[in-house]
Structures are given as structure tokens and as C-alpha cells.
Amino acid sequence: MTDTPPLLGLLSRDSGESLPDQIVRAIAARIDDRQLRAGARMPSIRRFAASHGVSPFTVVASYDKLAAQGYLESRRGAGFFVRERSVLNTDVRAAQAPAHGVDGAEPPALDVVWLIRNMFRQSPGRPSSAAGVLPADWLDGAAVANALRAVGRQHASLLLNYGAPHGYGPLRQQLQRKLAALEIEAAPDQIVTTLGVTQALDLVARECCRPGDTVFVDDPAWFLMFGSFAAMGLKVVGIRRLPDGPDLAQLAELAALHKPRLYVINSVLHNPTSTTLSAAKAFQVLRIAERHDVTVVEDDIYCDLHPGAGGQTATRLAALDQLRRVIYLSGFSKSLAANLRVGFIAAPAELAQRLADRKMLATLTTSDLGERVVYKILSEGLYRKHLERIRTRLDAVRPAAMRRIEALGFRPDPLPPAGMFAWVDTGRDTNVLAARAMAQGLLLAPGSLFSPSQLPSTRMRVNVAAMEDDALWRFLEREMARRPA
Incomplete structure (x- = not known):
């Protein structure tokens, strides 16, 4: 007889998701990731209900759903058991590689897919310290809903056809004004809307590169593009990121060696360190790019969270270059609504074209x-006040979060001056830490995933806006009290 790993902190009566659905999602994830082996006996209905503070009816409904989806089987008089994987539903989940092992199961396989998959498994109403977005209650859902209703009242024919190839014209005109405030001159025909920065990067890489080409990225950097570029047959090389931008000596040396087609860089509020490129280094980056014929892709997705947004206290490469060698990317998934998937390329x-x-x-x-919807929010002046509220709130929670993080023995590297992320050194292998956390239903973002090398790291990215989970703090306190492995 075996027990499910406790669903600590996963069940919430305020998430908007029913308790049976939360239980089904959590147990299915454990079976997919082989924390629960085929043939394992599930706790009795009465025992599960007592240990998780739910009613027996909730457990019955959960087990029945899991049986209907092929995860469990009921044996008369014996209870519920995990079904053999060979007879599980043959959907995407059954084909996924295990995320982590428990009690002798397969060892952890922490990679980019692992983090993305588990980020989307988290309860929709539960902010995660590993997430790259603000908690939902920080965003202005009412403004988005009101804009959506207003758009819905427009003539139906406007909503039933395809959009324009470059994107919605009035929005591109609004983006032209937004860019002008950053001293980037771009006509509407220089702007192409995308499904977020993810698609923007994909389009740029496919247009500018061929299999075998080299692409430079910061190290550390946003992990999703590593796998995306590798799938295109591109060679990904990391450039060491320092507090004021890239290591220029390394950038120059490797540019001469590899002759990269692209260099993808966060100039403002770099992910995961929240550092910002200095004006002096911005100038030198462009000089090196010119010398070695490198196209610079400036990913500015976090630009609106910078305290000087619109005030010219942060330097954009695109402002210095005026879109000659720099391709500028940004969007609204981090500041407005991830579900809208509205980004753009300049x-x-x-x-x-x-x-x-x-x-x-x-x-x-x-x-x-x-x-x-995005155009309506931007054009009516709601966005500016919304951003002011977010930046003020981030500035309020960041010091307390950092004090608590440092009290654990973690060292910020460097101390984040703005933004939602902190890059911290835990002094121990964060792959191991993340695997232990996931066994308790807690998601961490280990540092290895943020480097093209994917080597084990003692560093970890944390989202200071999503650090209010008591279960997370209890876990970290217990782990830091243990001797490092």
C-alpha cells in the first residue's frame, strides 16, 4: 500500500477551480512524472479525505474522474490502483518524459520542458515563485474585461474575419507613439504584431538564420529560446552577463571566433537578474556588432516595469541604433495579460515586410x-496608471522579500534594483532543491535552466511578487537547515 505525496499547498477553495479538479490535476501529474508507479495502491477514500481536509464525496468524484481518464482502476473490495502505463490514454501526457523521481523512481530530468510543463500545471489562482509573470490579482482584470466587452459591441463583421498581415492598424499607430516615447522612431509599416515575444523571436530567427548558424544569448538568459533555437539547427552560445550588461571582452572574442548571425539581449530588466544595460556598454555592444556584422535582437518585454519607463533613465539599443542593426521586440504579456498573447516586432x-x-x-x-483589446486599453490612458500601480507595488514588496530571502542564507547576485525577479545564490545545487520541492507540489526555477550549458548551478530565479506562499517558505527553511548534499 502506498500514499500519494501530500498535496501541500495545492488545494485551494479560493482558486476558482473545483477541489475534485485540483486533486485530479495533481495526482495525474504525479502519475505522468512516475512519482506514483503502475500498480501502486491509492489511499482509501476515507484516509485521503481525512489527510487532505476534504469530504469523502470529493475524493470519490476525484478518483472516478481519474479512472475515467485512464489513470486509475477500481478493484472490487480492494480500492483504487494506478493503471499500467501501457494502458494509459495515449495522449501527450503519456509521452512526456518523467520530471523527477521519488523513492527509487527515475532520477530528476530538469530541463526547459520540465519547468514550462509544471508552470502550467500550477493552480490558476496560485502564484508561483518560479513563474515569469505577475500574480493575477496584481493585474487589472476589470480593465481587460471592460475592453473586451467594448470590442465585442463593435460590428460583428469586424470580429469574424482575419486581421491585417502586419497587425491591427490602430494598434500599430499606438505602438509608434509608445516607441517614440523611448526615442525609437518606427513608422507603422515597420511594426509587425505577434503572438507574444516567443513568436517574435521565432520569426526573427527563422528569417535571419539558417541551420548551422550561431546565435549569441546572455548567460544567464530566458531559457525557452535555447530549445527553440536548437530545434532550428542553430548553435547557441552564451555571453556572460554582468550587472551592467554583457562581458564585452568575451563578446568581442567570441564574435570574432563564431561570427554569429544574431545576438539576443535583454537591455532593460534582464531576465533573470533584473539588471539593466548601461549606456556605455550599450554603445560598445553596437560597435562590436558593427565590426562583426551581427544583428542585435533587443528583447524589451519587461520595459514597462522599469521605474523610468517613458522617462529615459534606461538605454535602449534600438534608440541608439534607430532600427538599422537592431530588431526591437516587446509586448504586454508581463504587464497586462499573458492570455492576450500580443507582442510586436519593430x-x-x-x-x-x-x-x-x-x-x-x-x-x-x-x-x-x-x-x-490592447489598443483600447492603451488608447484610453488606462495603461499608464496601471503600470504606476504595479511598479509601486513591486517596490513595496521587493525589500521585504529580499530580507526574508537573505535570512535563509541566500545571496542576491546582484541585488535587484527594480523589476519582479531576483537571481539568488543558494549555496547548493538548485536542481536537487527543485526536485525536492516538486515532490511537495512546489515549483522552483533552478539556475541550470537559464544557461545554454544547462550545467548544475547554485543559483535560482525567484519572483518577488509571488513569494507569499507559506508552504514555500517552510520548505526553504527546512532545506537550508539540512547539510548540503
Whole structure:
């Protein structure tokens, strides 16, 4: 007889998701990841209900759903058991590699897919310290809902057709004004809307590179692009990130050696360190790019969270270069609503046209509906006040979160001056820490995932806006009291 790993902190009566659905999702994840082996006996209905503070009826409904989905089987007089994997539903989940092992199961396999998969498994109402977005209650859901209703009242024919290849025209005109406030001159025909920065990076890489080409990224950097670029047959090389930008000596040396096609860089509020490129280094980055014929891709997705947004206290490469060698990317998933999936590319007009053509080959057009919603929020002046509230709130929670993090013995590296992330040194292998956390239903973002090398690391990214989970703090306190492995 075996027990399910306790669902500590996973069950919430305020999440908007029913308790049976939360239990089903959590147990299915444990079976998919082989924490629960085929043939394992589940706790009795009465025992599960007592240990998790739910009613027997809730457990019956959960077990029945799991049986209907092929995860469990009921044996008369004996209870519920995990079904053999060979007879599980043959869907995507059954084909996924194990995320972590428990009690002799397969060892941890922490990679980019592991983190993304488990981020989406977290309860929708439960903020995660590993997430790259703000908690839902920090965002202005009412403004998004009101804008969506207003767009819905427009003539139906406007909502039933494909959008424009470059994107919704009024939104691109609004983006032109937004860029002008950052001293980046871009006409509407130089702007192409995308399904977030993820698609923007994909389109740029496919247009500018061929299999075998080299792409530079910061190290550490946003992990999702590593796998995406590798899948295109590109060689990904990391450039060491320092508090004021890249290591220029390394950048120059490796640029001469590898002749990269692209260098993807966060200039403002770098993910995961929340550092910002200095003006002096920005100038030198462009000089090196010019010398070695490198196209710079400036990912500015966190720009609106910078305290000087619109006030010119942060230097953009695109402002210095005026979109000659720099391709500028940004969007609204981090500051407005991830579910809208509205991002954009600003580039030279000829390249923008080719990117729009490539976008149509991949997805036809982007969602006109989401772009109209974003346009309404931007054009009515709601966005500026919303950003002010977010930045003020981040500034309020960051010092307390950092004090508590440092009390655990973690060392911020460096201390984040703004933004939602902190890059901390825990003094121990964070792959091991993340695997132990996941066994308790807690998600961490280990440092190995943020480097193209994927080597074990003592560092970890934390989201200071999502550190209010008492179960997380209890776990970290217990772990830091243990001797490092």
C-alpha cells in the first residue's frame, strides 16, 4: 500500500477551480512524472479525505474522474490502483518524459520542458515563485474585461474575419507613439504584431538564420529560446552577463571566433537578474556588432516595469541604433495579460515586410480581437496608471522579500534594483532543491535552466511578487537547515 505525496499547498477553495479538479490535476501529474508507479495502491477514500481536509464525496468524484481518464482502476473490495502505463490514454501526457523521481523512481530530468510543463500545471489562482509573470490579482482584470466587452459591441463583421498581415492598424499607430516615447522612431509599416515575444523571436530567427548558424544569448538568459533555437539547427552560445550588461571582452572574442548571425539581449530588466544595460556598454555592444556584422535582437518585454519607463533613465539599443542593426521586440504579456498573447516586432521596413510574410506562412494573421483589446486599453490612458500601480507595488514588496530571502542564507547576485525577479545564490545545487520541492507540489526555477550549458548551478530565479506562499517558505527553511548534499 502506498500514499500519494501530500498535496501541500495545492488545494485551494479560493482558486476558482473545483477541489475534485485540483486533486485530479495533481495526482495525474504525479502519475505522468512516475512519482506514483503502475500498480501502486491509492489511499482509501476515507484516509485521503481525512489527510487532505476534504469530504469523502470529493475524493470519490476525484478518483472516478481519474479512472475515467485512464489513470486509475477500481478493484472490487480492494480500492483504487494506478493503471499500467501501457494502458494509459495515449495522449501527450503519456509521452512526456518523467520530471523527477521519488523513492527509487527515475532520477530528476530538469530541463526547459520540465519547468514550462509544471508552470502550467500550477493552480490558476496560485502564484508561483518560479513563474515569469505577475500574480493575477496584481493585474487589472476589470480593465481587460471592460475592453473586451467594448470590442465585442463593435460590428460583428469586424470580429469574424482575419486581421491585417502586419497587425491591427490602430494598434500599430499606438505602438509608434509608445516607441517614440523611448526615442525609437518606427513608422507603422515597420511594426509587425505577434503572438507574444516567443513568436517574435521565432520569426526573427527563422528569417535571419539558417541551420548551422550561431546565435549569441546572455548567460544567464530566458531559457525557452535555447530549445527553440536548437530545434532550428542553430548553435547557441552564451555571453556572460554582468550587472551592467554583457562581458564585452568575451563578446568581442567570441564574435570574432563564431561570427554569429544574431545576438539576443535583454537591455532593460534582464531576465533573470533584473539588471539593466548601461549606456556605455550599450554603445560598445553596437560597435562590436558593427565590426562583426551581427544583428542585435533587443528583447524589451519587461520595459514597462522599469521605474523610468517613458522617462529615459534606461538605454535602449534600438534608440541608439534607430532600427538599422537592431530588431526591437516587446509586448504586454508581463504587464497586462499573458492570455492576450500580443507582442510586436519593430524593424527596418523591408525586413518587417518579410517578417509579416513569414508570420502569414506560419499562422496566417494574429488575433485581431486581442489586438483590439490592447489598443483600447492603451488608447484610453488606462495603461499608464496601471503600470504606476504595479511598479509601486513591486517596490513595496521587493525589500521585504529580499530580507526574508537573505535570512535563509541566500545571496542576491546582484541585488535587484527594480523589476519582479531576483537571481539568488543558494549555496547548493538548485536542481536537487527543485526536485525536492516538486515532490511537495512546489515549483522552483533552478539556475541550470537559464544557461545554454544547462550545467548544475547554485543559483535560482525567484519572483518577488509571488513569494507569499507559506508552504514555500517552510520548505526553504527546512532545506537550508539540512547539510548540503
